Amino acid sequence: MATPMFRFDPVELPPEALKIQGEVREFIQEHKDLMGFSKGEYSREFSKAMGKRGWIGMTWPKQYGGHERSAFERYVVIEEMLVAGAPLSAHYTGDRQSGPNILRFGTEEQKQFFCPKIAAGELAFCIGMSEPNSGSDLAATRTRAVKVDGGYKINGSKLWTSNAHRADYAILFCKMAQEGGPDVDDRHAGATQFLLDLKSPGLDIRPVINLLGEHHFNEIFLTDVFVPDNRLLGKEGNGWNQVTSELAFERSAPDRFLVLFQMLCQMVDVAGPNPDKATAAALGKLISQLATLRSMSVSIAGMLGEGLQPNNESAVVKDLGTRYEQDIPVVARQLFPTEPELEAIELYASMIARSTMNAPRFSIQGGTREILRGIIARGLGLR
Amino acid sequence: MAIRDETRMLLESMGRLFEDKCTKQVADLAETGVFAADLWAAVAETGVALAALPESAGGADAEWSDLYAALRVAGRFSAPIPLAETMLAGWVAASAGLDTVDGPMTVGPVRAGDKLTLERDGNGWRLSGTASRLPYASSAERIVLIVDGPDGEMAVALDGVAGAEVATGKNIANEARDTLTFAGLHISADAAGMLTGGVSRAALYRRGALARATMMSGALEKAMDLAVTYAQERVQFGRPISKFQAVQQNLAVLAGQTAVAIAAANLGIQNLGHPDPEREEVLIAIAKTRVGEAATLACEIAHQVHGAIGFTKEYSLQLSTRRLWSWREEFGSDPEWAVKVGNYFCAKGGDALWPTLTAA
Numbered sequence: 001m002a003t004p005m006f007r008f009d010p011v012e013l014p015p016e017a018l019k020i021q022g023e024v025r026e027f028i029q030e031h032k033d034l035m036g037f038s039k040g041e042y043s044r045e046f047s048k049a050m051g052k053r054g055w056i057g058m059t060w061p062k063q064y065g066g067h068e069r070s071a072f073e074r075y076v077v078i079e080e081m082l083v084a085g086a087p088l089s090a091h092y093t094g095d096r097q098s099g100p101n102i103l104r105f106g107t108e109e110q111k112q113f114f115c116p117k118i119a120a121g122e123l124a125f126c127i128g129m130s131e132p133n134s135g136s137d138l139a140a141t142r143t144r145a146v147k148v149d150g151g152y153k154i155n156g157s158k159l160w161t162s163n164a165h166r167a168d169y170a171i172l173f174c175k176m177a178q179e180g181g182p183d184v185d186d187r188h189a190g191a192t193q194f195l196l197d198l199k200s201p202g203l204d205i206r207p208v209i210n211l212l213g214e215h216h217f218n219e220i221f222l223t224d225v226f227v228p229d230n231r232l233l234g235k236e237g238n239g240w241n242q243v244t245s246e247l248a249f250e251r252s253a254p255d256r257f258l259v260l261f262q263m264l265c266q267m268v269d270v271a272g273p274n275p276d277k278a279t280a281a282a283l284g285k286l287i288s289q290l291a292t293l294r295s296m297s298v299s300i301a302g303m304l305g306e307g308l309q310p311n312n313e314s315a316v317v318k319d320l321g322t323r324y325e326q327d328i329p330v331v332a333r334q335l336f337p338t339e340p341e342l343e344a345i346e347l348y349a350s351m352i353a354r355s356t357m358n359a360p361r362f363s364i365q366g367g368t369r370e371i372l373r374g375i376i377a378r379g380l381g382l383r
Numbered sequence: 384m385a386i387r388d389e390t391r392m393l394l395e396s397m398g399r400l401f402e403d404k405c406t407k408q409v410a411d412l413a414e415t416g417v418f419a420a421d422l423w424a425a426v427a428e429t430g431v432a433l434a435a436l437p438e439s440a441g442g443a444d445a446e447w448s449d450l451y452a453a454l455r456v457a458g459r460f461s462a463p464i465p466l467a468e469t470m471l472a473g474w475v476a477a478s479a480g481l482d483t484v485d486g487p488m489t490v491g492p493v494r495a496g497d498k499l500t501l502e503r504d505g506n507g508w509r510l511s512g513t514a515s516r517l518p519y520a521s522s523a524e525r526i527v528l529i530v531d532g533p534d535g536e537m538a539v540a541l542d543g544v545a546g547a548e549v550a551t552g553k554n555i556a557n558e559a560r561d562t563l564t565f566a567g568l569h570i571s572a573d574a575a576g577m578l579t580g581g582v583s584r585a586a587l588y589r590r591g592a593l594a595r596a597t598m599m600s601g602a603l604e605k606a607m608d609l610a611v612t613y614a615q616e617r618v619q620f621g622r623p624i625s626k627f628q629a630v631q632q633n634l635a636v637l638a639g640q641t642a643v644a645i646a647a648a649n650l651g652i653q654n655l656g657h658p659d660p661e662r663e664e665v666l667i668a669i670a671k672t673r674v675g676e677a678a679t680l681a682c683e684i685a686h687q688v689h690g691a692i693g694f695t696k697e698y699s700l701q702l703s704t705r706r707l708w709s710w711r712e713e714f715g716s717d718p719e720w721a722v723k724v725g726n727y728f729c730a731k732g733g734d735a736l737w738p739t740l741t742a743a
Binding site: 003005006008010012013018021083261264265266267268269271272273274275277279280281282283284285287288289290291292294295296299313316319320370372373374376377379380381382383 | 604607608611612614615625626628630631632634635636638639641642643645646647649650652653666668669670672673676717718720721722723724725726727728729730732733734736737740741743
């Protein structure tokens with residue numbers, strides 16, 4: 001066939017992954033009070049406990065605080081935690097993308113300084129990509145760095161920065177200021193990444209409250225923020241290549257279809273052991289979607305373990321996974337109508353409130369649906 | 384783990400064979416009711432149809448996963464032959480100690496509501512009841528049916544349709560689907576046997592469902608290949624339509640649904656022969672449910688991308704889409720199988736959902 005086909009080889013989890021599955025399930029039982037729907041939030045204490053178990057930076061080299069475990073073992077730990085609604089936010093960005101990007105592009109000193117602390121669950125990262133006028137179009141970044149004695153001076157702003165108010169560092173994406181204005185021919189020219197200490201003078205971090213009334217987002221203003229030479233990540237001007245790699249790490253994670261898992265369980269319980277035909281069919285359809293997404297995700301873990309870069313496959317799973325998750329509250333309200341209320345005593349009513357209000361972000365964060373389909377189209381050779 | 388080398392080799396050789404022997408002319412001729420005998424002979428010569436049988440029964444002890452992989456290739460080429468039916472007929476016959484033949488075979492019942500009974504008649508048996516919409520029954524040299532005997536389920540082997548009242552029919556891809564009615568047809572003692580080794584009417588039904596799901600995943604590969612290729616060739620407004628974002632986004636969805644269909648079918652195939660028949664059944668139910676959903680979405684897009692040409696008999700997209708629209712209803716539709724998935728998990732309750740889904 002002429003058309004490139006995406007590869008999802010059927011894979012079974014190896015014994016060591018099944019072993020760790022049991023260990024994680026025990027750990028979850030021990031930390032039951034921290035788990036639950038919508039509790040999947042921020043707990044430094046929980047991140048440290050996971051670090052102690054060796055479940056952060058699992059595939060990284062031991063010399064940088066990692067544990068040299070397989071991609072399958074890492075996959076299992078993450079999916080079990082997501083399913084339980086564990087509070088992963090404090091370490092998840094570092095584990096998923098900041099740490100791997102430092103290992104890939106960082107200096108020896110940076111790897112030794114950052115990675116063991118991330119793996120211990122002691123150092124929290126956030127993502128410094130989006131800006132007021134640079135969302136899907138990352139190359140439109142206006143934040144600028146200027147070389148000064150001993151480092152860089154950075155001015156600009158970042159937006160939608162989740163957890164910046166409680167993280168320690170950000171990987172900041174910006175451009176080197178160019179003599180005579182920006183290069184109009186190469187939109188990626190001068191792109192550069194920095195490891196930005198969020199306690200640096202000149203930073204102003206302000207909350208952006210989301211539509212649920214919660215504080216996750218922030219806007220960051222940078223005014224003459226100094227970053228020393230040893231906190232340049234990779235090379236000046238190589239930032240586009242590096243941020244693309246960071247996004248690939250972000251998109252290959254299994255967290256695009258397990259956020260609402262507990263709500264699906266709740267729907268199964270509300271349906272009861274003898275559901276009518278329409279209810280059984282609707283739930284059966286959702287469960288079939290989930291089972292297939294999970295097998296595709298395990299397949300991606302296998303490819304990551306082989307050192308492949310399944311960017312197209314990851315885009316497919318994220319696109320389908322977010323569609324599935326957005327369908328959950330839609331199906332729920334059709335099967336079991338209720339008036340949504342965030343603080344409702346009835347668990348189901350609060351779940352439907354939270355999931356309905358959260359649903360729009362699923363197909364926006366980490367690459368909009370349109371961007372992902374553009375990636376898939378490129379993979380098909382259409383662009 | 385991953386795809387076995389044997390499977391890959393089989394897929395490549397089946398692909399070459401179909402490329403050569405299963406042309407649009409062959410598919411078109413078969414739709415007029417002429418059995419594709421040359422294509423069948425070429426496929427039979429590879430031995431793939433009976434390869435799952437033990438060597439003692441003329442097979443090669445092949446892995447079922449490999450044979451299902453071959454069915455995906457057959458689906459990709461819209462092969463108008465009873466390959467899945469012959470594989471399953473051989474499997475049922477061998478379990479009941481009945482002979483197989485090298486020619487095309489079919490198997491049944493393929494419909495959940497059919498009733499077939501076998502009563503003692505001297506040394507032999509009498510067969511009564513109806514087997515609806517048996518694939519290629521009129522062309523089959525042997526028909527293997529699972530029937531209710533006095534002591535449980537049995538298999539009978541018939542040499543063609545002689546002795547049955549035949550109502551010919553076809554699906555919307557013009558594949559023969561013949562309804563056979565038996566009114567006390569005499570069956571000799573050596574043409575009937577008790578089923579063994581976990582073979583049952585329910586097991587046949589689910590393996591048939593998985594065969595259709597797998598063939599559908601192949602047909603979707605073809606529809607996607609045609610749509611992507613066509614979009615790059617068709618020029619409108621001064622450029623290939625593949626350059627329009629609206630078309631690209633649709634093709635991306637088509638590619639996603641195709642990938643999902645293959646993954647879902649593989650999930651069923653991975654669990655074929657699972658020691659717990661309930662688990663085999665629910666994973667096949669998941670596969671047929673998800674592939675059916677994918678087919679519905681994907682056919683719509685494949686046609687939309689093609690415009691009017693895709694709606695013609697001359698252009699080959701319809702060979703795939705008419706099969707997809709037929710096969711998604713055969714051996715149980717996706718909504719029917721979805722009910723089974725829902726019932727299975729609702730009976731266990733929400734807390735059991737994840738441990739059950741992830742059980743080995």
